[in-house]
Amino acid sequence: MKKINILLWFFLLFFFSSCSTTPGPNLSSKASLIHKNLSTKAEVLSYLGPPVQAFLTPDGKEEWYYYYRVKNFWERLPVVNKYKGEDYTEVLKIVFVEDKVVDVIYYTLVNPLKQGKN
Numbered sequence: 001m002k003k004i005n006i007l008l009w010f011f012l013l014f015f016f017s018s019c020s021t022t023p024g025p026n027l028s029s030k031a032s033l034i035h036k037n038l039s040t041k042a043e044v045l046s047y048l049g050p051p052v053q054a055f056l057t058p059d060g061k062e063e064w065y066y067y068y069r070v071k072n073f074w075e076r077l078p079v080v081n082k083y084k085g086e087d088y089t090e091v092l093k094i095v096f097v098e099d100k101v102v103d104v105i106y107y108t109l110v111n112p113l114k115q116g117k118n
Contacts, residue, residue: 027090031106039101066092
């Protein structure tokens with residue numbers, strides 16, 4: 001009986017430790033490293049790497065977008081996923097004129113299916 005208890009605890013410990021996820025990029029803290037009218041494209045590339053999306057606007061500005069979807073283990077379970085766990089997307093928008101940053105906007109997008117269930 002004692003062996004079964006030890007094996008059960010070992011299995012539970014192994015199971016829950018394998019469910020942990022590695023943290024992703026924290027876009028809000030990285031956004032604080034970027035300063036309007038001071039930071040350059042090279043600095044942004046060194047902090048964040050290449051953008052996920054880049055656009056040129058008609059007025060000559062360049063917009064770079066970075067995204068990170070925050071989710072966790074509970075999201076994979078059919079019934080529990082509606083009530084537990086985080087589910088949102090971090091968005092970082094950086095606007096350049098020539099080589100200088102002119103605007104930095106950080107915001108989050110919440111999954112509309114989970115928005116009212118907290």
